[in-house]
Amino acid sequence: GGVDKHRWSMTGYRAAEGKGDSPRWSMTECRDGYVVLVNQTDNGSTKRVAVYDPLTRGLHLLSAPPEEICGDPEDTAVEFHVVTSEEDRRSLRVVCVGKESGEVRVAVFSLGSRKWQISPEAVSLQLDGEDNGTLVNGCVYWATGADIHVLNSATLQFSRIDRPPHMRREGYKIGETSDGKLCVAWATSSPGLSVWVRRADGSGVDKWMRDRAFGTRAIGELNLEFVDELPVLALDVVAIIGGIVYLSIFQPSLPSASGWFLSFCIETKELKKVCPITRSETSYPYVMAWPPVLVGNKVNSLG
Structure with a gap:
């Protein structure tokens, strides 16, 4: 069935301590x-x-x-x-x-x-x-x-x-769908996710079109583990890469508490929990390309 050209991992960093102009x-x-x-x-x-x-x-x-x-x-x-x-x-x-x-x-x-x-x-x-x-x-x-x-x-x-209509002034992320279309996503207050994709309409003019996302019910079905049994959750959009919206979710009343890293596929509408994270870390979703020898391209083909 071919080789998926990408696999993803997560990378984080903690800034090095420095003094003065070091x-x-x-x-x-x-x-x-x-x-x-x-x-x-x-x-x-x-x-x-x-x-x-x-x-x-x-x-x-x-x-x-x-x-x-x-x-x-x-x-x-x-x-x-x-x-x-x-x-x-x-x-x-x-x-x-x-x-x-x-x-x-x-x-x-x-x-x-x-x-x-x-x-x-x-x-x-x-x-x-x-x-x-x-x-x-x-x-x-x-x-x-x-x-x-x-x-x-x-x-x-x-x-x-x-x-896009009703776009938030902050907390949004810009990215692309799996077929390369421009899209924007932001968290709603429910909490949930709103996604808009820029596509050509019937007359061939590019316009923003609302894409079905998810609400509170979908988050509840993930059975996420938090400190409180009924937590008040804060959902943030981290990035949109290759049609996948990456999100973080925490309890806002506990700044140092652990949370979850989630992924939402715009194409399949599937919401998944990826891994637990802590709010004190700065993390980036990272898409790693497969080595050319495994997928074959103009530079290095399997023939």
Whole structure:
């Protein structure tokens, strides 16, 4: 029946302790089998960037982004995204986005040239410095204000699309379905999950369409174990990867209590408990690509 091209695991980190301006590494993103690590001082100055492949244990060390992008660390928020190629996932680029006082600048690092290419002009755009964008099919998306802003990582051009109806202003996540369609999900107060997918309607125009998700009853059927027999639960969307919505659920009255990591398949509507977690940890769902020799592709085929 063929080999599934992906398997998933979970990875977490605890930031290294540091004093003063001593640099320390932190994890900022997991994407397409790669982990992005950033080395910063306490004042937010970026010293180095690294892209790590846990499958091969390969580590790509990048130089610090240009000062034109990072600016003053007290006023500029910086985020990074790894863009891979379907033909050869080893041919990756790193997109750096600097957000400062209503302006956005972009630079791209290529492993081939080992240099940062800076976008010619800054774009007047108010992006939330605390809210990193989400990479989907080569584009980075930010839901800011009344619109969703889009950066094409190939052309470095910005555009915008409308938000889904009734979309929450916080607590949402942007991702893709199993067939690559853009989607957005957020937790409801019941608690439950609301999912919207952007698809073409009968006239061929892309529109947001509500997708059936789940409510409190589905959570109860999982028989999750908590400290209290009848807990008040807080549900958070962690990420959407390949048509799977990853969620965490806790008792909000117990900040240090254990919780559960859940998964919801948009296609099959199946909600599963994955593993127990603690609220004090920062965790990322991580999708690991199978080695090319097992699946066969243009780079390394079984013939």
